[in-house]
Amino acid sequence: MALQGAIPVSHEMVFPHGCYVVGEISPVLDFDASTKDRHVAARDKVSGELMWAVPVMDADPSLKASVKAVAVKIVSGVEPKIPAPPAGMAGLPFVPVVFDGLTVTPYVNGQGRMAYSFKATGLHAAPEQGAKPGRGGVKDTV
Template sequence: MAIQGPIAIGFDQVFPHGCYVVGEIEPVKDFDASTNGRFVQARDKTTGEPVWQIAVMDADPTVKAAQKTIAVKILSAVQPVPPAPLPGSPFTPVEFDAMTVTAYVGQNTGRLAWSIRAQAMRAPRTATAPTRQTTTTAKDTTTSKEIAA
């Protein structure tokens, strides 16, 4: 098979309605190297960069509540800083650059899951939320979220 490792994907394919910061930036723990009382931060196997994690909420209104919060891992030599929140709003919209996804089988569920990584985090390019892209053919209507899944 030609696909080996992470698959490059665009932000709009993962979050067509955008996403919002709902957690703090945290270093990801390397469970193999860490011991009791000694924390070792995980590093990307390919680049060697430290791995950070932030929880975001998917703004897609069709996503079930239990699936709205997603962890995005960011590869960066220094701790990333989220963009400023919108004035007068508790929400902080965010976008990610150079995203990849890696499929894996969840240990607890036995279902296909996705690990999402990015190289950078930034404020959205536009103030308006992205709209859902729809492709219509004579036979069916498919959303970009369904295509990405």
């Protein structure tokens, strides 16, 4: 049960400490149309585009471990790809990303508690650490 429609938010509002992809991108299933033997991909109710789930870990150090992992749904006709990690992070298992067109929808979950659903229109590699936002990941030389 949604309390109100999707609310546009910035990536920085939701993930002020950043976030990292911690698994594979997978199609979101339409649980009403799918059966045990036949999986049906879910489509966004507004655009009709396919939806993909991206598991991420919120880098906020103040969060409890149990709430750090979230899934962000990407609304896209094609499967999004996990971007390459910044040069300084090559070989690490987690890729820092930034979500484009991020929205949040509050709802009451099955246990009667407030929960949130995140959707985005895309994702791209986060700027290298120390880079200023909006500078394309170029490090500040000061």
